[in-house]
Amino acid sequence: MDSRHLQQVRRFNRAVTRRIGALADDYLGCGRPLGEARLLFEIGREGADVRDLRARLALDSGYLSRLLRSLERQGLVSSRRAADDGRVRRAVLTAKGRSELDALERRSQDAAAALLAPLGERQRERLVAAMGEVERLMRAAAVTIEPADPDSADARACIETYFRELDERFEGGFDPARGPSAEPEELVPPAGLFLIARLDGRPVGCGALKLRGKGMGEIKRMWVEPASRGLGIAQRLLDALERHAAEAGVNVLRLDTHRALDEARSLYVRNGYAETAPYNANPYAHHWFEKRGLRRRS
Known part of the structure; x- marks a missing residue:
């Protein structure tokens, strides 16, 4: 990795942490450090499951528990078992906590205004645009892609959402029973592989591989949730x-796709897949692709 890139990241981190007051024990003048203040923001007015907070903030369970206990001692937060699942703890703001959140929101707005105020209009636009780009790329960097059980709850949720999207986008709807099979037992080693992409611990995409034997394979179940598109997740799934x-x-490696999925066809063509004659009787396929010479790339 380029050492100049590493040094720039480190300089950026130092500049940002200093400028936003992350190093102080009195973040935004609220009398508490950034960690506690951020946790109040994340719990919000609707409350949040503790396990979701842990994933969103990338905190280990011990540190998160200490933060929650501190906020509970201050009378800002209470936690209890979720009504629909006794295994899940849910954190909610008390009346005092909601009042504190209001104050934090006002101070956060004032801090943002103070950051922008010294700049000219063009500089403000450049800074805000750069912040948006940095945020997008940092979200992309936070995505993880790992093998998963295709019969797990996360995998089923991805596939069911994928099927619903196909049903909406295909002019005649979509019935997975009519297409070629890609059952869970076909997507586990040694028969195949199922990958899940996660962002902040939440599944946002998937992709699968079926091994056909004699050096042949097929890509199935490629999907990324609409809200996470544009982060390069589909490319990373395909690479993996x-x-x-x-x-x-x-x-x-082969695959088929529907004529309505323009973005999928663009992805495959961009990655060296050549359109070929139909190799199956999938009623939902209008384009068939293959890529040769994969072993030379390994």
């Missing part, structure tokens, strides 16, 4: 599937 396919001895 190709890498696993090559390691499994696949030399030719």
